[in-house]
Amino acid sequence: MRGLVLEGVGRIGLRDDLPEPTLEDPLDALVAVTAAGLCGSDLHPYRGHEPARPGVVPGHEIVGHVTAVGPQVRSVAPGDRVLAAFTTSCGTCPPCRRGLTARCGQGRLFGWGAPDAPPEGALHGGQAERIRIPLADGTLVRVPEQVDDATALLLTDNLPTGLEAVQRTGVRTGDALVVVGLGSVGLCAVAAALHLGADPVVGVDPVADRRERAERLGAARAVEPEQAVDALAEIHRDRGRPAVEVEPTAPAVIDAAGNASGQRLAFELTRPGGTCSIIAVQTTDRFAFTPVEAYDRNVGVRVGRASARATLEDLLPRVAAGEYPVPTGTVMTHLDVALEDGPALYERFDRHEDGLVKAMLRP
Numbered sequence: 001m002r003g004l005v006l007e008g009v010g011r012i013g014l015r016d017d018l019p020e021p022t023l024e025d026p027l028d029a030l031v032a033v034t035a036a037g038l039c040g041s042d043l044h045p046y047r048g049h050e051p052a053r054p055g056v057v058p059g060h061e062i063v064g065h066v067t068a069v070g071p072q073v074r075s076v077a078p079g080d081r082v083l084a085a086f087t088t089s090c091g092t093c094p095p096c097r098r099g100l101t102a103r104c105g106q107g108r109l110f111g112w113g114a115p116d117a118p119p120e121g122a123l124h125g126g127q128a129e130r131i132r133i134p135l136a137d138g139t140l141v142r143v144p145e146q147v148d149d150a151t152a153l154l155l156t157d158n159l160p161t162g163l164e165a166v167q168r169t170g171v172r173t174g175d176a177l178v179v180v181g182l183g184s185v186g187l188c189a190v191a192a193a194l195h196l197g198a199d200p201v202v203g204v205d206p207v208a209d210r211r212e213r214a215e216r217l218g219a220a221r222a223v224e225p226e227q228a229v230d231a232l233a234e235i236h237r238d239r240g241r242p243a244v245e246v247e248p249t250a251p252a253v254i255d256a257a258g259n260a261s262g263q264r265l266a267f268e269l270t271r272p273g274g275t276c277s278i279i280a281v282q283t284t285d286r287f288a289f290t291p292v293e294a295y296d297r298n299v300g301v302r303v304g305r306a307s308a309r310a311t312l313e314d315l316l317p318r319v320a321a322g323e324y325p326v327p328t329g330t331v332m333t334h335l336d337v338a339l340e341d342g343p344a345l346y347e348r349f350d351r352h353e354d355g356l357v358k359a360m361l362r363p
């Protein structure tokens, strides 16, 4: 089978001798991948910031057709067009029943293996022709016809993740909300925040192309990190807020950058009593602010993997009905990348090349 493999730090290989996935458990399904996403989360192991076992097929954003199911699978059948949430979940354990499918007792992340675990501990990902999906009933979702592959791919991770990042801030209509980091996750958060009535929504990113996309989605301003404080103060002033309220902070701030400086900025932009929603994957052994700093400003901190599968229960029907703004056209910049171009794509994505926000591989 053909697919990409993480060979080591900064090294993605194209292989055509990968073992064919098979049904290993009665709850497994096999899926022929028609679209696989490249996510900012794939960059953490690629850059060596997150330890990972080499030899694993990366990719946790998967859309395709079911080709086979184990004898205990009930909700999908061969031929169904499906998407997989980016982690597996059983749907029945206590965390799953609470809606925390990200922390399913049996949950695993596609496309990653711990470096010190045995090889069978790794769950191969979707940047390959075919994939084994454990816990198929809890993990897979059938995709309605009117939802195209690019939108379905956003639904596997970045769209529900961006929405959850916003929801965790507890933002209310008319509250200012800042998104630090305008990759696919950050842009999906901008769209979600506007949809939920946040106003103004301000984006922050060093990459001009990504800032322009945020403004196209409706952000009041999108600025470079060094300008964020001034921009917030200006916006508050322009909107005629009383002088005492003109502080260069917001009640709701999202860290979707994925490094210490982005997180530090997100924390500094959070108003006393506000919430800093850290949706970026954490790869360091401490936060970019101290407990004392958080205490001294009564900042609420939210962190953790998004429960995409649980969020989809409500989100997918709304997307299919056209009732939720999906920024597919703004975010999905590369729609048909062949597996052969995968290694070069990783390099370009790692540089955050202008014009490349999110790419869809077509295995």
Ligand SMILES: NC(=O)c1ccc[n+]([C@@H]2O[C@H](COP(=O)([O-])OP(=O)(O)OC[C@H]3O[C@@H](n4cnc5c(N)ncnc54)[C@H](O)[C@@H]3O)[C@@H](O)[C@H]2O)c1
Pocket (backbone or CB within 6 Å): 039, 040, 041, 042, 043, 044, 157, 158, 161, 180, 181, 182, 183, 184, 185, 186, 204, 205, 206, 207, 210, 225, 256, 257, 258, 259, 261, 262, 263, 265, 279, 280, 281, 304, 305, 306, 307, 352, 357
């Ligand atoms: N919690 C979850 O469940 C979950 C799910 C998906 C992705 N993620 C994480 O979300 C983060 C974003 O993902 P993505 O796909 O959008 O990644 P991405 O790499 O495409 O985007 C990150 C953006 O942050 C910007 N950035 C870097 N430093 C910055 C700074 N100091 N200030 C402002 N912006 C800065 C970059 O220029 C880039 O545009 C990653 O850490 C990813 O791992 C988390």
Ligand SMILES: [Zn+2]
Pocket (backbone or CB within 6 Å): 039, 040, 041, 042, 060, 061, 086, 157, 158
């Ligand atoms: Zn992802």
Ligand SMILES: [Zn+2]
Pocket (backbone or CB within 6 Å): 089, 090, 091, 092, 093, 094, 095, 096, 097, 103, 104, 105, 106, 107
């Ligand atoms: Zn579970």
